[in-house]
Amino acid sequence: MENNNKPVNLGLSAADRELFCEALPVVRKPLQNFIEKFLNWARANSLWILGFGTGCGAIELRPLMTSRYDMYRYGIAPRPTPRQSSVFIIGGYASVKTLKRIVRSYEQMQNPKFVIALGSCTINGGMYWDSYNTINRIDAYIPVDIYIAGCMPRPEAIIAGFGKLKELILAGKGEGANKYADNFEWYKANQRKIIKDWNMPDYNW
Amino acid sequence: MENSIFLTILYAVISVIFITVYGLFLNGVVIKIVARVHGRFGPPVWQPFLDIIKNNAKRTMISHGIMYFLGPVFRITGGIGTYLFIPAIYGSVMFSNLSFSGDLLLVVYFIFFGQLGMALGAGESGHPYSAIGVSRGLSQMTAFEFPFALSIVSLVIQYQTLSISAIVAAQQGGILNWTMITNPLATLAGVIALLGMNMHSPFDIVIAPQEIPIGPPTEYHSAFLGMLQTNRAIFNAAKLILFMNIFFGGATNIFLLILKTFLIYMISVVIGVSFPRFRTEQSIRFFLKYPLLIGILSVVISIFRQGV
Numbered sequence: 001m002e003n004n005n006k007p008v009n010l011g012l013s014a015a016d017r018e019l020f021c022e023a024l025p026v027v028r029k030p031l032q033n034f035i036e037k038f039l040n041w042a043r044a045n046s047l048w049i050l051g052f053g054t055g056c057g058a059i060e061l062r063p064l065m066t067s068r069y070d071m072y073r074y075g076i077a078p079r080p081t082p083r084q085s086s087v088f089i090i091g092g093y094a095s096v097k098t099l100k101r102i103v104r105s106y107e108q109m110q111n112p113k114f115v116i117a118l119g120s121c122t123i124n125g126g127m128y129w130d131s132y133n134t135i136n137r138i139d140a141y142i143p144v145d146i147y148i149a150g151c152m153p154r155p156e157a158i159i160a161g162f163g164k165l166k167e168l169i170l171a172g173k174g175e176g177a178n179k180y181a182d183n184f185e186w187y188k189a190n191q192r193k194i195i196k197d198w199n200m201p202d203y204n205w
Numbered sequence: 206m207e208n209s210i211f212l213t214i215l216y217a218v219i220s221v222i223f224i225t226v227y228g229l230f231l232n233g234v235v236i237k238i239v240a241r242v243h244g245r246f247g248p249p250v251w252q253p254f255l256d257i258i259k260n261n262a263k264r265t266m267i268s269h270g271i272m273y274f275l276g277p278v279f280r281i282t283g284g285i286g287t288y289l290f291i292p293a294i295y296g297s298v299m300f301s302n303l304s305f306s307g308d309l310l311l312v313v314y315f316i317f318f319g320q321l322g323m324a325l326g327a328g329e330s331g332h333p334y335s336a337i338g339v340s341r342g343l344s345q346m347t348a349f350e351f352p353f354a355l356s357i358v359s360l361v362i363q364y365q366t367l368s369i370s371a372i373v374a375a376q377q378g379g380i381l382n383w384t385m386i387t388n389p390l391a392t393l394a395g396v397i398a399l400l401g402m403n404m405h406s407p408f409d410i411v412i413a414p415q416e417i418p419i420g421p422p423t424e425y426h427s428a429f430l431g432m433l434q435t436n437r438a439i440f441n442a443a444k445l446i447l448f449m450n451i452f453f454g455g456a457t458n459i460f461l462l463i464l465k466t467f468l469i470y471m472i473s474v475v476i477g478v479s480f481p482r483f484r485t486e487q488s489i490r491f492f493l494k495y496p497l498l499i500g501i502l503s504v505v506i507s508i509f510r511q512g513v
Contacts, residue, residue: 021267028264028265039258039259039262042255042258042259042262043259043262045252045255046252046255046256046258046259048256067243067244067245070240070245070246070247072240072245072247072248073240073245073246073247073248074248075248075249075252075255077248079419080414080418080419080423081418081419081423081424081426083267083423083424083425083426084260084419084422084425084426084430086259086263110263110264110265110266110267110426110427111263111264111265112263112264177264
């Protein structure tokens, strides 16, 4: 698809094209020493989430902030913008229209970033598996670190999922951003198969 | 002579490290207190440290231009600058920082320096919420600057000096000598202005969670955000130390400093957890009503007491 020789951002108007960066994402190798372990510990204990609440799973995210479940005691805090967040939560089924926004939000997040997918719909389509307008498996479009199964998963299950994500980060396996940069062509090809009217930049800085 | 300059710089560095650690722990404790008011447990008190480490450890960063880059730099310069011109502990060589006579005006200027730099930086990020946050912040700043400046003028007339060290020295010898007792109106106007500066509810119209998600720093991320968070801690503690010095008798040792600044901060925190957010125009009208009148009154009374 796009590489450094071919023109990019063809989906945009000529005026908008200059506003976006044309550089492709690059793999940022983690350090292979104790510093990275320390940083991973900090990352695991300071998870700022970007809730993408288009699916019904988002309704189970809200109670996490309340005094009953209190996710902040694990260092998990909601954050309003993709730039500052480190965990992207897909709240259930994703329609073709929302997939565009998911891709754009995901690409605006900074490396290292992690993705949690809520509910059965993100794994195999769930009850919408034969719908004309939803995608069945989110993993084909952005790299997912943790799936939380259920329709919908209870807040306890989501907190358990965050626990799993922490273990993953501490073990140094939360390299979704590098995986995305590595297999960029494959992910973009998948996205283009679903998103017919590609009126957005190829890579969102 | 050269030796003493190096010693001053060394002491200033130690002092800045102290204020950073203290400010971050203060933020952590306040998050914990707010959580307890909500009936939650809240994160550990060292959570601000983790957030800053994590933000600085992000592997990618995006710049929107030179001013965007300089915004956090100006902000942290404003924070450290404010702190370094305030004598933190009365009578201590190490914590007297770089203060000199006439520094009260400089500190008052430096308090607003960071905000202006941040406004330019956030403006270049191009996000609509940044622009809304900046316009709100600058208008609120203009409003609470009136009572603050008037209370400072009142103090200067009362003590006939611009030096913070001299003002602290004049307040030594018991609680009855504190400005809080000798000039209660100026203290009241100053503390109300402090509520606006600290940006807790009801004056958190700049950050305004759930409304304009996070205001000016919407586009700031990674190490930019880490810098802003570090500054938040330093600047916050510096303001508290300034208010402790000019209104509440200063501190002669580190424990007194921690106790007094914590209690002063609690005014903001208690009011913050008790009241909902003002709208922008409500906040501005609030500052331009009673606090402004109290400030004018305190200046008039100071003038009469001095017999000028």
